Each structure stands twice: as structure tokens, then as C-alpha cells.
Amino acid sequence: MSQAIVNTVRQFLEEYIRVEKFENDENIFAKKYVNSLFAMQLILFIEKSFGIKVENEDLDIDNFSSVNAITDFVSSKSTV
Amino acid sequence: MKNKQLLESLSAYSKEVLIPQAGEYDACQAVPQSVVAELAKMGVFGANVDTEYGGQALNAFEIGKVSELLGYASGSLLSLFTVHSMMTFALQRWGSDWQKDRWLTPLAAGNLIGAFAVSEPEVGSDVNGLLTEFTLEDDCIVVNGSKQWISFAQTADVFFVAGKLNGAPATLVVERDTPGLEITPISNMYGFRAGMLGKLTFNHCKVPKAHMLGQNPLILAQIVGSVLDHGRFTIAWGALGLSNACVDASIHYTKTRYQFGEPLYQHQLIQQMLTNMLVATRSSRLMCMDAASARDESDADMIIKTAAAKYCSAENALKTANDAAQIHGANGLSDQFPVERYLRDAKVFGIIEGSVQMLQMMIASQGNQWISH
Structure with missing residues (x-):
């Protein structure tokens, strides 16, 4: 797992998540740290920051549920 | 170059036809087919x-x-462009290749007109509370329920419809001639009177499964959210157009109307209103440009910037139209002057594609990341 991706994702999430501390494996949707509006912003951020295209078939909540999940998703798309 | 040509053609057509005739469309509560055909020829329906x-x-x-030019001429024409472009x-x-072939290409050419059907008699902003039901039946989806306040329902060929499938939000396309x-038609609305609104009633209306867009909750959140976001963007610019129309009408009126031996614009309280109108219109423009810039950059902040632009522009359109009517005195309440229509249409901007209050909630909860910088 790339630490650079983790750092970039965390930096973005910290701007939106209003809790003092959250772990990389915490489910940000299940814990209601974010809402569906944020999901749109997150996908725009991922596409722009990592230069990848999020396709319809990628839009599974499991790909975006935590810092670790997002990092895994970005890594897998980057190697395609 | 092609884009510049579209904007120039639309600007000229607006001055020659749309602005002079918009009052008639409002009075007749309809946009003539000849206007739709001309806009199609220019490429307006494939703008995005x-x-x-x-x-x-x-x-x-x-x-x-494009939205500003249409909004300047007529709120109803702006709503035609908005709902159609939301569908495109x-x-x-989000559409499949089959859906793009079947609908997107003819919609872009203006050979089909699209409309957006989310609101229901009992449901407005709360998409999770939709009562329209989609039920799977072999290779088809059966639609039951109703949609209210659907702009251009009277003439649209295809409808983008939101409902619920197995209790979760879902969207699909329904063609006008589908049995069930x-x-x-809905008439006599307060504003956007040429918006050709209608109520859709789906009574065991069966469409092929291939008409569905999105198959899981995250895609659906993306579809509904991004389509509304697009609509907010065009409405924001359209409201800016209406503010501009109010300013132009008021400047013209205050230069030609004399009271106490001098033109109205020399009266200081009129100058105060003109100043407020000009500054409000300029602030709307800057907010709209900020949103456009974020959209062209695919910036994550584009959604909240668009919401803020729509909020600002809608509020300013209402204030500006109110001042324009006040400046015009009794003439401002007469259908012989366009400001009466501007005031009615301005009220609509604060309600459609996210009410002022819904947008305030969005901005308050998510806006500090960029507003504070």
C-alpha cells in the first residue's frame, strides 16, 4: 500500500470529516462521518488527484468506505 | 469556433425573437414548436x-x-434547457451504450426533448422518501406512482424518472408513448408560466430493464446528485440572466421616465435601488464564474460552489426583480412591461433544483472548506 496515496487521501478526508481522529480502516459512511454529497466530491477528488477514471462498475461502496479501501482502489486502478 | 458560433447565434436570436416574444409565451403558457426547432438547429440541446x-x-x-442568455429572455426557456440538459x-x-444510441444522440440533435421527473405530490427534496415504485417483472420494470410539477411534461418525448426498487432509490428512462x-397538463403557475408543466401518472407502466440507469446505491446517489448539481448550475446562470434583464429594463426606464422635472435615475433613492441591483448582479456573476471555473477543473469543490452560486444568484434575482418592479411603479405590475414577469419568474429560482433552504443547509454543513479561504 502506497504511503503517498494514504497521505493524500487522509489530507482530503480530514478537510471534510469533523471528528478529531479517525483510523485508516474506519468505515466513514457507516460511522456517518460523511454523506452522499461527500461521495460525489470524493470521486471527483480521486479522479483528479490520481488521474484515473472511476467507471460505473467501480462505484461499489466497498471501494470508498475507508482510507485503506480508497488506497487499495486507487492502487489497483493505477496498475491497470 | 463552433461554440462561439452557437453563442453568437443564440444571442442574436434572443434579441430578435426570444426577448420580444417571451411575454406572449408567458401569456399563452407555451413555448412554440418553431422556437424549439430553431434552438435545436443552433445546437442548444446538445450544448453539454x-x-x-x-x-x-x-x-x-x-x-x-447559454443559460444566461435564455434566462435573460425567459425563465421558461431556461427551464426547457435545464431539464433537457439534465437528462443528456x-x-x-451514466448511460449504457444502448441508451446513448437510443436517446442521447437524438436528444443532442433536439429530435427528442427530455424532462426530469423526481418531484411527487407528497415528495420534494427528500429523494429517499420517493413513493413511485419500480418492480422487477421478468426482463421489465413495472412503474407505479405519480410525478408532479414536471417541466415540459406536455411536450417531452422521454422522461428521466426516479423511484424506488426494492426500497432503494433507482432511476430509469420512460418514453412518452409507453402504455400506462x-x-x-398543469396550468396557471405563478412563474415560468410557459414551462408547460405536467403531472405524470404511471399505472402499471412497463419498460424494458435496459432503461435503468445505475444498479447500486452509490451509483444512484451519484446519478441523482450529479444531475441536480448540473441543474443548479444552469439555474444559477439563468437567474443571473434574469437579474441582468431587470437591471437593463430599470436603467432604460429611469432614463426615459420623468418625475418632478427630471429623469428617475437622478433621484437618489432610485440610485440606491439601481446600485443594489448592479452590485447584486455582479456578485451573482462572480459566484457563477467561480462555479464554472471549478467545474472546468473538475474540482471536488465544484458541487458546493455550484450550490453557493445557485443560492446567491436566486436570492439576488428575487431582490433585483423586486427593485425593478418598485422602480417601475404601477407599470411594474402591468403585463405591458416585462418586469412583472421577471418578478414572478424570480420567485421560482429560489424553489427549483434545491430550495434556498436546502442549499443553505448544504453550504452551512460543507461550505467552510472554501468559503473561509
Whole structure:
């Protein structure tokens, strides 16, 4: 797992998540740290920051549920 | 170059036909088919569609300018462009190849007109509370329920419909001639009177499964959210157009109307109103440009910036139209002057595609990341 991706994702999430501390494996949707509006912003951020295209078939909540999940998703798309 | 041509053609057509005739459309509560055909010929209905589907592929600033030109002429024409482009946006971003072939290309050419059907008699902003039901039946989806306040329902060929499938939000496309779909015109609205609104009633209306867009909750959140976001953007620019129209009408009126031996514009309290109108209109423009810039950059903040632009522009349109009517005195309440229509239409901007209050909630909860910088 790339630490650079983790750092970039965390930096973005910290701007939106209003809790003092959250772990990389915490489910940000299940814990209601974010809402569906944020999901749109997150996908725009991922596409722009990592230069990848999020396709319809990628839009599974499991790909975006935590810092670790997002990092895994970005890594897998980057190697395609 | 092609884009510049579209904007120039639309600007000229607006001055020659749309602005002079908009009052008639309002009085008759209809947009003539000849106008729709002319807008189609210019490429307006494919403004936000990629060239591979026959569209114009305009950038956000250019889409904003189209919206501003239409909003200047008529709120109803703006709503035609808005609901149609919401549908083309959804199909282009989320549609299957089959859906694009069937609907997107003819929509971009203006051979089909699209409409957006989310609101229901009992449901407005709360998409999770939709009562329209989609039920799977073999290779079809059966639609039951009703939709209310659907702009251009009276003439649209295809409808982008939101409902619930197995309790979760879902969207699909319904063609006008589908058995079980009944369309009832709605007349005598307060504003956007030429918006040709209608109520859709789906009574065991069966469409092929291939008409569905999105198959899981995250895609659906993206579809509905991004389509509304697109609509907010065009409405924001359209409201800016209406503010501009109010300013132009008021400047013209205050230069030609004399009271106490001097033109109205020399009276200081009139100058105060003109100043407020000019500054409000300029602030709307800057907010719209900020949103357009974020959209062209695919910036994550584009959604909240668009919401803020729509909020600002809608509020300013209402204030500006109110001042314009006040400046015109009794003339401002007469259908012999366009400001009476501007005031009625301005009220609509604060309600459609996210009410002022819904947008305030969005901005308060998510806006500090960029507003504070």
C-alpha cells in the first residue's frame, strides 16, 4: 500500500470529516462521518488527484468506505 | 469556433425573437414548436453533449452563457434547457451504450426533448422518501406512482424518472408513448408560466430493464446528485440572466421616465435601488464564474460552489426583480412591461433544483472548506 496515496487521501478526508481522529480502516459512511454529497466530491477528488477514471462498475461502496479501501482502489486502478 | 458560433447565434436570436416574444409565451403558457426547432438547429440541446454523440461539448463557462442568455429572455426557456440538459448529462455520464444510441444522440440533435421527473405530490427534496415504485417483472420494470410539477411534461418525448426498487432509490428512462403513462397538463403557475408543466401518472407502466440507469446505491446517489448539481448550475446562470434583464429594463426606464422635472435615475433613492441591483448582479456573476471555473477543473469543490452560486444568484434575482418592479411603479405590475414577469419568474429560482433552504443547509454543513479561504 502506497504511503503517498494514504497521505493524500487522509489530507482530503480530514478537510471534510469533523471528528478529531479517525483510523485508516474506519468505515466513514457507516460511522456517518460523511454523506452522499461527500461521495460525489470524493470521486471527483480521486479522479483528479490520481488521474484515473472511476467507471460505473467501480462505484461499489466497498471501494470508498475507508482510507485503506480508497488506497487499495486507487492502487489497483493505477496498475491497470 | 463552433461554440462561439452557437453563442453568437443564440444571442442574436434572443434579441430578435426570444426577448420580444417571451411575454406572449408567458401569456399563452407555451413555448412554440418553431422556437424549439430553431434552438435545436443552433445546437442548444446538445450544448453539454460530447461531439461523438452529435453535441457541442461546451465547457462550463459556455454552458453558463447559454443559460444566461435564455434566462435573460425567459425563465421558461431556461427551464426547457435545464431539464433537457439534465437528462443528456445523466445519459452521457451514466448511460449504457444502448441508451446513448437510443436517446442521447437524438436528444443532442433536439429530435427528442427530455424532462426530469423526481418531484411527487407528497415528495420534494427528500429523494429517499420517493413513493413511485419500480418492480422487477421478468426482463421489465413495472412503474407505479405519480410525478408532479414536471417541466415540459406536455411536450417531452422521454422522461428521466426516479423511484424506488426494492426500497432503494433507482432511476430509469420512460418514453412518452409507453402504455400506462398518463400526462396531465398543469396550468396557471405563478412563474415560468410557459414551462408547460405536467403531472405524470404511471399505472402499471412497463419498460424494458435496459432503461435503468445505475444498479447500486452509490451509483444512484451519484446519478441523482450529479444531475441536480448540473441543474443548479444552469439555474444559477439563468437567474443571473434574469437579474441582468431587470437591471437593463430599470436603467432604460429611469432614463426615459420623468418625475418632478427630471429623469428617475437622478433621484437618489432610485440610485440606491439601481446600485443594489448592479452590485447584486455582479456578485451573482462572480459566484457563477467561480462555479464554472471549478467545474472546468473538475474540482471536488465544484458541487458546493455550484450550490453557493445557485443560492446567491436566486436570492439576488428575487431582490433585483423586486427593485425593478418598485422602480417601475404601477407599470411594474402591468403585463405591458416585462418586469412583472421577471418578478414572478424570480420567485421560482429560489424553489427549483434545491430550495434556498436546502442549499443553505448544504453550504452551512460543507461550505467552510472554501468559503473561509
